[in-house]
Amino acid sequence: MKNPLTLLLIFFGLSNLFSQARISRIEPPNWWVGMHEPTVQLLVHGQQIADLSPRIDYPGVRLERVIKVENPNYLFLDLHIGAAARAGTVSIRFFEKERPVETRNWELWQREPGSAQRRGFDNADVIYLITPDRFANGDLTNDQVEDMREGPNRQNPGGRHGGDIEGIRQHLKYLADMGFTALWPNPLLENNMDRYSYHGYAITDFYKIDPRFGSNESFRTLAKEANDKGLKIIMDMVVNHCGSRHWWMEDLPSADWLNTWEQYTETNHRKSVIQDPYAVEADRKLLYDGWFVTTMPDLNQRNPLMANYLTQNSIWWIEYAGLSGIRMDTYSYPDPGYMAEWSRRLMQEYPHFNIVGEEWNYNPAIVAYWQRGKVNPDGYQSHLPSLMDFPLQQALTHALTVKETGGRGWLALYEILGQDFQYADPFNLVIFPDNHDMPRFFAQVGEDVDLFKLGLTFVLTTRGIPQIYYGTEVLMTSPTERNDGLIRSDFPGGWAGDKADAFSGKGLTDKQLDARAFLKKLLRWRKTAAAVQTGKLAHFDPKDNVYVYFRYNETQRVMVILNKNARPHDLDLSRFAGMLQGITQGSNVLSGQTFSMSGKLALPVKGALVLELK
Numbered sequence: 001m002k003n004p005l006t007l008l009l010i011f012f013g014l015s016n017l018f019s020q021a022r023i024s025r026i027e028p029p030n031w032w033v034g035m036h037e038p039t040v041q042l043l044v045h046g047q048q049i050a051d052l053s054p055r056i057d058y059p060g061v062r063l064e065r066v067i068k069v070e071n072p073n074y075l076f077l078d079l080h081i082g083a084a085a086r087a088g089t090v091s092i093r094f095f096e097k098e099r100p101v102e103t104r105n106w107e108l109w110q111r112e113p114g115s116a117q118r119r120g121f122d123n124a125d126v127i128y129l130i131t132p133d134r135f136a137n138g139d140l141t142n143d144q145v146e147d148m149r150e151g152p153n154r155q156n157p158g159g160r161h162g163g164d165i166e167g168i169r170q171h172l173k174y175l176a177d178m179g180f181t182a183l184w185p186n187p188l189l190e191n192n193m194d195r196y197s198y199h200g201y202a203i204t205d206f207y208k209i210d211p212r213f214g215s216n217e218s219f220r221t222l223a224k225e226a227n228d229k230g231l232k233i234i235m236d237m238v239v240n241h242c243g244s245r246h247w248w249m250e251d252l253p254s255a256d257w258l259n260t261w262e263q264y265t266e267t268n269h270r271k272s273v274i275q276d277p278y279a280v281e282a283d284r285k286l287l288y289d290g291w292f293v294t295t296m297p298d299l300n301q302r303n304p305l306m307a308n309y310l311t312q313n314s315i316w317w318i319e320y321a322g323l324s325g326i327r328m329d330t331y332s333y334p335d336p337g338y339m340a341e342w343s344r345r346l347m348q349e350y351p352h353f354n355i356v357g358e359e360w361n362y363n364p365a366i367v368a369y370w371q372r373g374k375v376n377p378d379g380y381q382s383h384l385p386s387l388m389d390f391p392l393q394q395a396l397t398h399a400l401t402v403k404e405t406g407g408r409g410w411l412a413l414y415e416i417l418g419q420d421f422q423y424a425d426p427f428n429l430v431i432f433p434d435n436h437d438m439p440r441f442f443a444q445v446g447e448d449v450d451l452f453k454l455g456l457t458f459v460l461t462t463r464g465i466p467q468i469y470y471g472t473e474v475l476m477t478s479p480t481e482r483n484d485g486l487i488r489s490d491f492p493g494g495w496a497g498d499k500a501d502a503f504s505g506k507g508l509t510d511k512q513l514d515a516r517a518f519l520k521k522l523l524r525w526r527k528t529a530a531a532v533q534t535g536k537l538a539h540f541d542p543k544d545n546v547y548v549y550f551r552y553n554e555t556q557r558v559m560v561i562l563n564k565n566a567r568p569h570d571l572d573l574s575r576f577a578g579m580l581q582g583i584t585q586g587s588n589v590l591s592g593q594t595f596s597m598s599g600k601l602a603l604p605v606k607g608a609l610v611l612e613l614k
């Protein structure tokens with residue numbers, strides 16, 4: 001050790017070792033050749049890397065711009081991926097003055113054939129919404145993961161219960177057999193929060209599946225296997241906020257990376273200020289820049305680096321996992337200009353894709369504002385194809401549960417559909433009886449199985465793309481006041497040792513088995529019913545507690561009769577003559593029973609008839 005040369009070697013060895021560790025992260029971790037937008041922006045993070053100059057020598061790839069920010073631990077690199085670029089490993093060499101100090105390999109991948117032309121979910125689909133932590137625990141070894149702050153506790157309604165991607169994968173056959181054609185899992189990305197992390201909306205790494213759910217690779221496998229079984233995957237995304245344990249919270253690129261306030265300031269949730277002609281800017285700022293909750297820092301999408309980061313992240317997941325759709329959380333809370341650009345970029349890259357935005361508002365005029373093709377008085381132009389139809393959800397529960405007097409009840413549903421003139425494309429709305437944020441539909445209708453069936457018949461036969469929350473098929477219920485932990489209860493049979501198993505039917509009550517069989521019948525029939533998927537809708541002014549509508553195209557005609565009468569009721573068919581021309585018979589798709597379509601129709605007490613007409 002006394003030899004000065006040895007000391008020198010040790011010194012250089014150590015410094016080399018030290019410099020190798022300087023760059024901790026490059027995102028996105030890879031990109032693809034042949035994208036419509038040829039530029040990709042890399043976020044590079046590491047100790048004092050702003051001192052380094054990156055160089056790239058790869059055919060077809062040009063380093064266009066190196067951007068430094070306030071924090072010297074970041075560099076942003078704009079790469080132009082030219083048409084001549086081929087898939088392969090790009091070496092990014094980082095120099096300190098003229099001395100190379102670190103080389104990072106970053107990959108360019110080949111796109112899947114037909115990637116740009118992929119078709120998003122559509123009217124032929126019925127979406128099954130899953131809260132992954134609560135559906136099925138297919139892998140016991142990932143319940144407790146080192147480095148993840150929260151462990152399992154199935155006794156705690158707000159704790160992690162252990163459900164995962166493997167649990168979904170194991171039951172794809174069940175879901176496809178039921179007749180569902182698309183899955184929307186609540187967010188699967190890492191939520192390394194101290195507690196209450198199971199719901200997934202406090203993302204701590206936008207490029208990583210939470211290890212308690214699985215891995216990026218297992219998510220991709222799930223998507224592939226689901227696709228093979230006729231199930232599309234819709235990814236739940238959030239660009240409004242991240243989780244307070246996100247890795248960058250320890251070392252923000254710049255002060256304006258987040259929307260910050262002198263004191264903690266919450267959003268006012270007053271989404272109507274966006275359209276309100278008299279609203280003041282201060283109230284708008286509060287909506288956009290206020291935080292959702294203390295544990296969810298509000299992201300500043302007006303920072304162009306943040307904007308790029310989020311948009312590329314969405315595109316990355318579409319390409320990486322082979323998605324058929326995105327559900328975008330809290331659509332009206334981020335900067336609206338950014339959401340217009342986000343949706344434009346995605347739809348430009350994937351012209352036949354579908355994205356549904358969550359605008360939780362019961363006014364169709366407000367929801368319609370955000371849909372592609374809507375001409376807004378303020379000139380706002382969205383490229384978002386679909387929205388969650390909250391107005392219809394509220395009207396449905398109302399229609400089923402209020403007493404039918406003085407034009408209440410069914411009329412609520414009739415009139416809300418009458419507002420469809422406000423939408424650019426009402427048939428592309430996602431319709432649902434409930435979701436993960438509200439009491440279970442069965443609870444909403446007072447656990448009345450007849451009303452439950454009426455409601456589901458409506459959702460599966462009216463216009464729109466139906467979405468059903470997991471467990472609805474076996475009458476999962478909840479308190480009637482919102483209680484998230486109990487709304488998102490464990491699916492029976494998803495855990496070894498469960499008394500009831502909804503997958504096999506073992507241990508279910510007769511009522512549950514009947515509900516499941518009913519839903520399965522309707523779902524499977526819907527898969528064959530082009531008139532319901534893509535046909536027109538005509539509905540009649542509700543009368544005598546009965547709501548009647550038709551779905552029809554050139555080759556198929558379906559009459560849906562929703563009857564709330566608790567006593568036998570004869571429906572006079574003469575009112576519907578305009579839709580029944582040339583029709584003699586109606587066959588109930590639920591029971592196979594055939595009816596003569598003239599004179600009067602004896603309706604079953606409190607129930608639905610779905611008649612295929614001939």
Ligand code: CA
Pocket residue numbers: 137138139140141142143162163164212
């Ligand atoms: Ca697990």
